[in-house]
Amino acid sequence: MRVVIAGGGNVGTFIAEDLAKAGHDVVIVEVDADRVAQALAQGEPAGVEWIAADGCEVSEFARAGVDKADVVAAVTGDDEDNLVISLLAKQEFAVPRVVARVNNPKNEWMFNEMWGVDVSVSTPHLLTALVEEAVSVGSLVRLLSFEGGRARLSEATLAPDSPANGKDLAELGMPRDSTVVAIIREDHVIVPRGDTVLRGGDEVLVLTTPDAEDDVITTLLG
Amino acid sequence: MGVVLKNLRKKLSQSIDDIEGERLTGRLADLGVQPIAEAPTRTPILLAGEVQGLQVVPRAGSPSLEVTISDGSGRAVAVFTGRKRLGGVDCGRRIVVDGVARTERGRMVVLNPAYTIVE
Numbered sequence: 001m002r003v004v005i006a007g008g009g010n011v012g013t014f015i016a017e018d019l020a021k022a023g024h025d026v027v028i029v030e031v032d033a034d035r036v037a038q039a040l041a042q043g044e045p046a047g048v049e050w051i052a053a054d055g056c057e058v059s060e061f062a063r064a065g066v067d068k069a070d071v072v073a074a075v076t077g078d079d080e081d082n083l084v085i086s087l088l089a090k091q092e093f094a095v096p097r098v099v100a101r102v103n104n105p106k107n108e109w110m111f112n113e114m115w116g117v118d119v120s121v122s123t124p125h126l127l128t129a130l131v132e133e134a135v136s137v138g139s140l141v142r143l144l145s146f147e148g149g150r151a152r153l154s155e156a157t158l159a160p161d162s163p164a165n166g167k168d169l170a171e172l173g174m175p176r177d178s179t180v181v182a183i184i185r186e187d188h189v190i191v192p193r194g195d196t197v198l199r200g201g202d203e204v205l206v207l208t209t210p211d212a213e214d215d216v217i218t219t220l221l222g
Numbered sequence: 223m224g225v226v227l228k229n230l231r232k233k234l235s236q237s238i239d240d241i242e243g244e245r246l247t248g249r250l251a252d253l254g255v256q257p258i259a260e261a262p263t264r265t266p267i268l269l270a271g272e273v274q275g276l277q278v279v280p281r282a283g284s285p286s287l288e289v290t291i292s293d294g295s296g297r298a299v300a301v302f303t304g305r306k307r308l309g310g311v312d313c314g315r316r317i318v319v320d321g322v323a324r325t326e327r328g329r330m331v332v333l334n335p336a337y338t339i340v341e
Binding site for chain 1: 263264265281282283284286303304321322323324333334
């Protein structure tokens with residue numbers, strides 16, 4: 001696949017290296033000519049093409065061969081730039097898949113189809129989810145969003161007094177539009193079945209739509 | 223007389239789609255733009271067609287206007303994000319759009335093109 005990465009900072013360089021190793025055709029577009037010269041002099045990362053151009057400018061961005069790209073990743077440290085790059089990639093070059101990095105979580109609401117973004121990745125949100133997941137018992141923690149937020153993978157650690165304790169899944173009756181995908185109990189992954197009985201301390205992984213989330217909380221956590 | 227009869231027979235036996243296609247092709251011929259069916263994707267192009275449908279569709283929680291144009295050879299959809307209507311773009315008008323097309327769920331889609339109303 002041909003991948004164009006906008007932004008040659010730490011994130012961009014790292015992704016480029018990974019993708020080039022996986023055998024993809026990778027181009028980095030970086031606005032800072034000194035950074036490009038430095039990267040070329042060091043020859044790093046191997047097998048990656050660098051282009052000194054401003055991704056926010058259509059004519060310059062075109063020099064990276066965006067019209068042939070399968071994926072564009074906008075991963076600069078600036079949310080405004082990432083949005084402009086995403087919109088240009090979608091509107092001017094009809095790129096099939098546009099991935100954008102969210103730097104400030106306050107801006108995440110804008111990273112959607114309106115701005116040409118197919119997938120947004122927010123590092124701070126991912127980190128808070130992971131930290132929450134590590135410390136919280138008795139609440140539902142969102143781990144991942146799919147399909148532009150239409151489905152979520154969430155995790156709940158059952159407290160000792162949870163209403164779900166001692167019930168099997170069939171008896172529990174998970175709400176419509178939600179399903180238990182796995183139960184983690186004492187380092188073991190249990191594949192859920194109708195007769196699987198829940199216990200306090202279980203980590204329950206649930207796939208749910210945003211609308212069904214409240215019902216899931218009531219069912220599992222009370 | 224033979225020609226007249228031949229034309230009459232053609233008119234009576236032709237399918238409605240064919241007649242409609244011929245009408246559209248004739249109506250757009252003077253613009254000299256390539257047929258929609260032959261237009262390439264992912265490169266800047268001009269498409270001309272008769273507006274056959276206007277639809278306001280929610281995209282990511284905001285309205286966008288989808289204008290379906292047809293030139294007899296095929297159809298294309300021009301999507302204008304954040305708009306509910308465009309002055310002058312109504313059904314039956316001839317318009318020329320200038321943008322980059324892609325195929326989305328079997329439809330040819332041009333996102334936020336520049337457009338010219340011909341009549």
